[in-house]
Structure formats: C-alpha cells, structure tokens
Amino acid sequence: MILAQIPASELRTRLARGHLALQVGPFRFRVTSPLASVSEGLATLYPDFELVAEDEFIDFHVSVTPPAGVRRWIRPQANFSFDGRVPFKPLPADQAMPMLEWGLNWVISNHAHQYLMLHAAVVERNGRAMILPAPPGSGKSTLCAGLVNRDWRLLSDELTLIRLTDGLVVPISRPVSLKNRSIEIVRGLGRHVVVGTPCADTGKGTVAHMRPPTDSVRRMAEPARPAWVVFPQFIQNGEPTCEARGKSTAFVELVHNAFNYNLLGLAGFNALSGLVDACDVHRITYGSLEQAYTAIDALTGE
Amino acid sequence: MMPAEQIKSPVNSRPMAHSDLVVTLLREPGNAAGFSTSEWDLLVRQARHADVMGQLHARLSDAGQLGNLPEAARRHLDTAWNLSQRHRLAVRWELLGIANTLAPLNIPVVLLKGAAYYAAGRMAARGRLFTDVDILVPKAALDSVERIFIRSGWVPTHLNAYDQRYYRQWMHELPPMQHARRGTLIDIHHTLLPPTTGVNCDAAALIAAAQPLEDAELAAFKVLAPSDMLLHSATHLFYGEFDRGLRELVDLDQLIRELGTEPDFWAATVDRARQLDLLNPLHHAVRYTHLLLGTPIPDVVLRAPLDPTIDAIRQRLLDALFLRAFRPDHVSCNDAATRLARWLAFVRSHWLRMPVHLLVPHLFYKAVIAPRKEAAGA
Structure with missing residues (x-):
C-alpha cells in the first residue's frame, strides 16, 4: 500500500497518532506530527512511497511537533526530534516540512554507516549511475531535477x-x-512536475521540494553501478565547458564531500577508491540546463 | 541479612516495566530469539540512547546469538560494532600522541576508564565508544603536565574564571583540555574523587600499585591494578551525575565478570576499598550489577552490607532511586518516577561531592548567574 491510497483525513490522524511509517530507500521511518503542514507536505511529496505495516521493525523514529509552552501559540515553532532527542534549535512552524526533510538528512548521515555517504546528487540511466557532488549554490539540485525530468x-x-x-x-x-x-526553473520543466509549498525566509532563503518521479520511487530497491562522477558548476551567462579530471584530484574532492569517510577507516578508503577507479571523472560548467544536458549527453555517449 | 536469592526482587521497587528490554537482554543474551520484531525495534532504540549498542553486540556475539536477530536490527548492531572498532583505532592514535607529548616529563601516567580498558585489553572495552581520554598523574606534576599539553596544541576548555577556579580549587581534575586540530578531549586527574567529598582516597597508593601494559607501543602508560580499576569505575559511577548510568553499570559488569574470577580478587578488593575509603561505592557496584545485570558476585560479598552505614531502610530508599535511575534514557522509560529518580541521582552526586557551604553557592551560580552571563555574552 502506498501513501496516496490513504485519504487526507486519515493521513492526518495516523500522522498525529504515530501510526505512519514509510519505506524510504533502505530505511524505514516512523514520522509523527500533529501539524497540518507536515501532513499536506507528505501527501504532496511522498504519495508513491510504500507504507510499512504496524508491527514491522522501524529504523528511525522521528517527529516534528510544536514545543511546549507559549511558542505553541505565539509565533509558533516546530521541533524536530529523533526518538525523543532534539538535535536542532526549533524553527518557525511554517518551516515544519523542510525541517522534516533536513532532519531526515541528519538522521541518515549520522547513523547509516553501513554506507559510504557522499554529499552528492546521483541519477541513473541504463543501469549506470552518475554522481554529481558539489557544494551548495553550484546548481546541483536544479541539474538533478532537470535530469530526472528527462x-x-x-x-x-x-x-x-x-x-x-x-x-x-x-x-x-x-x-x-x-x-x-x-524553484521557478524546476516548475517550468513541465506540467507533470510537482513542487511543494515554498517556505520563505529559511536559513537557506526560500526553499521548496520537488516530488520525486513515480518511476524512481517504484524502483527504489534497484541499486546501480557508478559510472561517472561529474562536478557541476552553474555560472550565470557562462560558456559551457567540460574537462576530464584526474582521479587523484577527484578522490580528494570526494573525501571532502563525504559524511563518514574518516569514520569508516579502511572500508571507506576501499569504497571510495573503488568508486573513483570505476568512474569517468569530469567537471562541467554551464549557463543553462540545456548546455548541461548537451555536455552530459556527450559524456555518456548519447 | 538478606540471602542473595531474595534481593533479586527488592520489595520496594515495583517490578520494572517490561519495557526495559535492553537491560533484560544484557542480563540474558542467550534469550535473543525470544523477542518479537516490535520488541527489537524498542530494544535498538533503548540501546542507542543508553549508548550500549556496541556492548550489546559483543554480548550477543559471545552468546552465539547474532544469527537470531531480525536482519534489520542486526544491521544497527553491526554498525554500532563497526563504529566501536573505529573508536579503538582513534583511541590508540590519541594515546600514541599523548605518550609523545608527555615523554619529556618522565612521570608515571595512569590511564583511567575507557582508554584503560582498551589499553589493557579488558572485555569492558569491547563494543564501547570512547568520548575522551582520562589520565591520572601525580599531583606534584600537574602544572608541568598542563604546560606541556598546552605547548603541544591542547587548549583548556571552561575558560571563564568561575569554572577555572571551581576545577582548580575543588575538583580532582583540571578543566578538560581539547586538542585544537583533532577536537579530542583529555581529562587530567590528580586523584579519583574531589577532595571536597571528604573521602580520603590515596592517589599516591593507586599510582604506586599501577601495572605496566603488555602492549609495547603503549609502554609509556600504566593502568590501575585490577581491584583499583574496579573501585575507580564504581566511584566514578556512584559519585557521578548518572548521565550515562546504564553504560557505566555495563562497564562494571564486564570488569567484574573478567576480574572477579581470579582467586583472592574479592578479598583483596574489599580490603583495598576499606583502605581507600571506597566501601560505599563498592557496595553499590556489586549490588546493582548483580540485581540488574545478573553479574556473578560471591555470596559472602553480597550478603553483608559492605558499607555498615547502609541499614535496611536506607537500602530500600537507595534501591528505589538507583533501580530507576539505571533505566535506559529513552522515551519508553521516561515516566515521572524515573525522571524524578534521575534528577535525584544527579542531586545526590552534587550532595556527595561538596559540603553544603560550598554546594549552595555553586548551584546558585550555575542556576542564576551563569545563564545571565551567557545571555549577556550571546
């Protein structure tokens, strides 16, 4: 059963009472929140995700709830908590949904050490994965949204x-x-693209999330072999460039992009060197998504 | 005097809610197959919050039970175990650096707590995470130790004048120091307990009895002799703030299971506790490891109260407090009585550590003045 199959009112009740658990990739999350914005956010962004049955093992129990005291009513706030522990300061209540997303990122990156975790977008075509590591502001998410809508x-x-x-x-x-x-660029990618309610004035400016394509969600149990590492950089009015990078440079850059490279020790080194060995590594700059598509199609031989 | 069998169900503590699953499993790791999937869900959460997941992995592995776990729970325990292996490497690296730093002083350096369990190859180190390195040095060498650490890139924490004075005047350790680049923490002790407790624990005797390590690379360090190691861990827990009560109890359980089988260990330990004025924490250590984790303790040690000031009524009160305070620090065990017990255990630790004429001004400063200063500085 998927989330879209439960009516909105039931979703809201189950979410508020702690009876909503989702299969999110290899992890199972139980999400609890009395907030309507979270219930609506989940309905918009997670409709195709599988629900987890009531008595199953849950990897991570998280909640987004109003704090006790006056901040429940006056300039209301929301707290993210991981199984009773509160890792961040509260945020204004209208940022509850982005807070849930950031909270899930935090929980995974701090606990899922059975993986080498890179701060990078990753997409797949014909069974081969392209990893797009980049610092915030480089246009990685926009490019990722663009690619998955092709x-x-x-x-x-x-x-x-x-x-x-x-x-x-x-x-x-x-x-x-x-x-x-x-946000506007991705909305303009096509009529089928669904973007959730934007939240203004967050620590990162205005943020919104795009619903993942149904096919990607359905195929979440299918892993992919890495084939390319592409460091993208959007440059306003810039000329498109594409250059191959040395593997050792790429290795060092990926170490900086990893959440748990140090923690994994030798296993982390082996995983990362295996990855770099198996991949073609490039850096691309582009002034528009079209330019980026052209560069990537050329790299992948399409 | 209660026979050992009877103290297993102390009258005054209501039977622990069935929700203390992690304690149940640590006590009887052979029963891993007896838990349902949803119980495993709760177990993993309790183990994570009590910081004993790696130790639980070690216990289940010894009992040959890892194959009896649901796969999803097993993944979390395996990850915790791998993390603990990584911590061992990190602690070793840190110890080698500290040995280098202190080499010119040519003084005895005794490792305490987690780093000592690791360096001495104790079972208690298995699966455990390490938050800092604790060392014990002769009091006379304290100033030169501090200076040489600062020269080697370590930075004192707690820089405000009040905290500095609090540590230096009343405590058994310097304010913790942090390495500027690695971010690691070291606690430098000159004795086991704050002098303000009134417990006259002879640090020189402990250092004199300390034992060399078999590990040649760590030859710069010593560890406390077996009885002293147990007494220190008991002291740390029962004079401490109980923020990781269950984890420290698990340490004690492992130390006792490993060291307690040596002939004469118990006679020597009780004698040593009497000599060091530490019968009280030893009494608590044997009672609560035995009651909660089923740690084997000889009847003769369990039966007589090791601390004669603990009569039947006081014992009941202490049981009511500690049996709750040791519950895993997780929402599933957070009823009002348990929260109260944890708070009382915290208050008790301060009560034991300082006489009233020092404690009241200290708590006033921490509760009223420090928050204002912090707010003014922020």
Whole structure:
C-alpha cells in the first residue's frame, strides 16, 4: 500500500497518532506530527512511497511537533526530534516540512554507516549511475531535477549511499530540495512536475521540494553501478565547458564531500577508491540546463 | 541479612516495566530469539540512547546469538560494532600522541576508564565508544603536565574564571583540555574523587600499585591494578551525575565478570576499598550489577552490607532511586518516577561531592548567574 491510497483525513490522524511509517530507500521511518503542514507536505511529496505495516521493525523514529509552552501559540515553532532527542534549535512552524526533510538528512548521515555517504546528487540511466557532488549554490539540485525530468532515474538529490559490500549506489529517492530561483526553473520543466509549498525566509532563503518521479520511487530497491562522477558548476551567462579530471584530484574532492569517510577507516578508503577507479571523472560548467544536458549527453555517449 | 536469592526482587521497587528490554537482554543474551520484531525495534532504540549498542553486540556475539536477530536490527548492531572498532583505532592514535607529548616529563601516567580498558585489553572495552581520554598523574606534576599539553596544541576548555577556579580549587581534575586540530578531549586527574567529598582516597597508593601494559607501543602508560580499576569505575559511577548510568553499570559488569574470577580478587578488593575509603561505592557496584545485570558476585560479598552505614531502610530508599535511575534514557522509560529518580541521582552526586557551604553557592551560580552571563555574552 502506498501513501496516496490513504485519504487526507486519515493521513492526518495516523500522522498525529504515530501510526505512519514509510519505506524510504533502505530505511524505514516512523514520522509523527500533529501539524497540518507536515501532513499536506507528505501527501504532496511522498504519495508513491510504500507504507510499512504496524508491527514491522522501524529504523528511525522521528517527529516534528510544536514545543511546549507559549511558542505553541505565539509565533509558533516546530521541533524536530529523533526518538525523543532534539538535535536542532526549533524553527518557525511554517518551516515544519523542510525541517522534516533536513532532519531526515541528519538522521541518515549520522547513523547509516553501513554506507559510504557522499554529499552528492546521483541519477541513473541504463543501469549506470552518475554522481554529481558539489557544494551548495553550484546548481546541483536544479541539474538533478532537470535530469530526472528527462530520462534519468532519481537515486538521490542529497545523499549518495555507496554500499560497502559491493560498491553499488543504493537509491533513496526522496524529494529534491530547491532554493530561491531554482524553484521557478524546476516548475517550468513541465506540467507533470510537482513542487511543494515554498517556505520563505529559511536559513537557506526560500526553499521548496520537488516530488520525486513515480518511476524512481517504484524502483527504489534497484541499486546501480557508478559510472561517472561529474562536478557541476552553474555560472550565470557562462560558456559551457567540460574537462576530464584526474582521479587523484577527484578522490580528494570526494573525501571532502563525504559524511563518514574518516569514520569508516579502511572500508571507506576501499569504497571510495573503488568508486573513483570505476568512474569517468569530469567537471562541467554551464549557463543553462540545456548546455548541461548537451555536455552530459556527450559524456555518456548519447 | 538478606540471602542473595531474595534481593533479586527488592520489595520496594515495583517490578520494572517490561519495557526495559535492553537491560533484560544484557542480563540474558542467550534469550535473543525470544523477542518479537516490535520488541527489537524498542530494544535498538533503548540501546542507542543508553549508548550500549556496541556492548550489546559483543554480548550477543559471545552468546552465539547474532544469527537470531531480525536482519534489520542486526544491521544497527553491526554498525554500532563497526563504529566501536573505529573508536579503538582513534583511541590508540590519541594515546600514541599523548605518550609523545608527555615523554619529556618522565612521570608515571595512569590511564583511567575507557582508554584503560582498551589499553589493557579488558572485555569492558569491547563494543564501547570512547568520548575522551582520562589520565591520572601525580599531583606534584600537574602544572608541568598542563604546560606541556598546552605547548603541544591542547587548549583548556571552561575558560571563564568561575569554572577555572571551581576545577582548580575543588575538583580532582583540571578543566578538560581539547586538542585544537583533532577536537579530542583529555581529562587530567590528580586523584579519583574531589577532595571536597571528604573521602580520603590515596592517589599516591593507586599510582604506586599501577601495572605496566603488555602492549609495547603503549609502554609509556600504566593502568590501575585490577581491584583499583574496579573501585575507580564504581566511584566514578556512584559519585557521578548518572548521565550515562546504564553504560557505566555495563562497564562494571564486564570488569567484574573478567576480574572477579581470579582467586583472592574479592578479598583483596574489599580490603583495598576499606583502605581507600571506597566501601560505599563498592557496595553499590556489586549490588546493582548483580540485581540488574545478573553479574556473578560471591555470596559472602553480597550478603553483608559492605558499607555498615547502609541499614535496611536506607537500602530500600537507595534501591528505589538507583533501580530507576539505571533505566535506559529513552522515551519508553521516561515516566515521572524515573525522571524524578534521575534528577535525584544527579542531586545526590552534587550532595556527595561538596559540603553544603560550598554546594549552595555553586548551584546558585550555575542556576542564576551563569545563564545571565551567557545571555549577556550571546
């Protein structure tokens, strides 16, 4: 059963009472929240996700709830909590849905050490994955949204999970996080694109999330073999460029992009060097999504 | 005097809610197959919040039970175990650096707590995470130790004048120091307990009895002799703030299971506790490891109260407090009585550590003045 199959009123009740658990890639999350914005956000962004039955094992129990005291009513706030622990300061209540997304990122990146975790988007075509590592502001999420609205499958927008046992990328096709101007750009990608309610004035400016394509969500159990690492950089009015990078440079850059490289020790080194060995590495700059598509099609031989 | 069998169900503590699953499993790791999937869900959460997931992995592995776990729960335990292996490497690296730093001083350096369990190859280190390195040095060498650490890139924490004075005047350790680049923490002790407790624990005797390590790379360090190691861990827990009560109880359980089988261990430990004025924490350690984790303790040690000031009534009160305070710090065990017990255990630790004429001004400063200063500074 998928989330879209429960009526809105029942979703709201189940969410408020702690009876909503979702299969999100390799993880099972129980999400609890009395807030309407979270219930609506889930209905918009997670409709195709599988529900987990009541008595199953849950990996992570999270909630987004109003704090006790006056901030429940006056300039209301929301707290993210991971199984009773509150890792962040509260945010204004209208940011509850982005807070849930950020909270899930935090929970995964702090606990899922059975994977080498890279801060990178990752997409797949014909069984081969392309990893797009980049710092915030480089246009990685916009490019990722663009690619998955062409013929690429979304594996992840934020967290690339490399399985330590076989080096495959394990999908976690959660909503794609968009900021500021990219929200309009992604909305313009087509009528089928669904973007959730934007939240203004967050720590990252205005943010909104794009619903992951249904096909990507349905195929979340299919891992993919990494084939390319592409460092993207959007440059306003810039000329498109594409250059091959040395593997050692790429290795070092990926170490900086990894959440748990140090923590994994030798296993992390082996996973990352295996990844770099198996991939063609390039850096592309582009002034428009069309230019980026052209460069990527050329790289992938399409 | 209660026979050992009877104290297993102390009258005054209501039977623990069935929800303390992680304690149940630590006590009887052979029963891993007896838990349902949803119980495993709760177990993993309790183990994570009590910071004992890696230790649980070690216990289940010894009992040959890892194959009896649901796969999803197994993944979390395996991850915790791998993380603990990584911590061992990190602690070793840190110890080698500390050995280098202190080499010119040519003083005895005794490792305490987690780092000692690791360096001495104790079972208690298995699966455990390490938050800092604790060392014990002769009091006379304290200033030179502090200076040489600062020269080697370590930075004192708690820089405000009040905290500095609090540590230096009343405590058994310097304010913790942090390495500027690695971010690691070191606690430098000159004795086991704050002098303000009134417990006259002879640090020189502990250092004199400390034992060398078999690990040649760590030859710069010593560890406390077996009885002293147990006494220190008991002291740390029962004079401490109970923020990781269950984890420390698990340490004690492992130390006792490993060291307690040596002939004469118990006679020597009770004698040593009497000599060091530490019968009280030893009493608590044997009672609560035995009651909660089923740690084997000889009847003769369990039967007589090791601390004669603990009569039947006081014992009941202490049981009511501690049996709750040791519950895993997780929402599933957070009823009002347990929260109260944890708070009382915290208050008790301060009560034990400082006489009233020092404690009241200290708590006033921490509760009223420090928050204002912080707010003014922020």
